[in-house]
Amino acid sequence: MIEGYYAIDYQVHSFRSHDGLATIEAQCQRAIEIGLDEIGFTEHKDFDPADPVVDYFDYEQYRAEIEQARSRFGNRLKIRAGIEIDYQRWFEDKIADYLASHAFDFVMGSVHYVERQMLMTPSYNANRTQHEAYRDYFRAVQDSVESGLFDIVGHLEYANRRGIAAWGAYNAHDYTEELTALFETMIQREVVLEINTAGLHQVGQTYPSPETVALYSAQGGKLLSIGSDGHHPDKLGHRYTVAADYSKANNLAFLTTWQNRERCQVPLRVV
Ligand SMILES: [Zn+2]
Numbered sequence: 001m002i003e004g005y006y007a008i009d010y011q012v013h014s015f016r017s018h019d020g021l022a023t024i025e026a027q028c029q030r031a032i033e034i035g036l037d038e039i040g041f042t043e044h045k046d047f048d049p050a051d052p053v054v055d056y057f058d059y060e061q062y063r064a065e066i067e068q069a070r071s072r073f074g075n076r077l078k079i080r081a082g083i084e085i086d087y088q089r090w091f092e093d094k095i096a097d098y099l100a101s102h103a104f105d106f107v108m109g110s111v112h113y114v115e116r117q118m119l120m121t122p123s124y125n126a127n128r129t130q131h132e133a134y135r136d137y138f139r140a141v142q143d144s145v146e147s148g149l150f151d152i153v154g155h156l157e158y159a160n161r162r163g164i165a166a167w168g169a170y171n172a173h174d175y176t177e178e179l180t181a182l183f184e185t186m187i188q189r190e191v192v193l194e195i196n197t198a199g200l201h202q203v204g205q206t207y208p209s210p211e212t213v214a215l216y217s218a219q220g221g222k223l224l225s226i227g228s229d230g231h232h233p234d235k236l237g238h239r240y241t242v243a244a245d246y247s248k249a250n251n252l253a254f255l256t257t258w259q260n261r262e263r264c265q266v267p268l269r270v271v
Contacts, residue, residue: 010040011227109150120162
């Protein structure tokens, strides 16, 4: 189904996430059916005590299920155990402590909240202009990269999920300053940009938008990941070729994969 490309899905959830809708086994089974070469699980791990699902993630259970899936499918599919950590600066130390004692293949940092407020909700927007609402989001992403804790920036421009409904159309060119500063830091620290295809069905464009992918490449960014954010097997590898085509068009010729947080570069194009 995904011909011509090395096919990865590096943002996948299972029942090990509070909002997952499938077992790890079912996601791996589906990955093989659609021709993925590699799957990276990114279960949610949250630290905000106000979050009702803060204690949901069970590391031991997760690792056990990953090992079961590897013994069953490991000869046909590379299975990587990652984590998607909700980042807010005020609990950065807690994240660092957690990662010091829990091993993962790779660690994704995602901003869903800024200072305890969910992005682009009425309470978040109340005292901000559109520009400030996005600017503060990008600053939080910048902080996440500067923390040095993460391998991948998860779904950049995820603020659009509610932001477009709240503020109207998003124009990446209005945030060139913020994005340029962010990419400078990402490139310097070798933190990877993800193209997340969930945006295609949520807001009609990938996270980040094609203009932003182009900006990243123009600045010299080369490190790329692709993920569907699939919580159900039906979404696995969702519109992979859209992300792969953007990448190719912007000279992003390699995918970054991980094992035990060691990076590997794989050619995107398979000939
Ligand atoms: Zn997320």
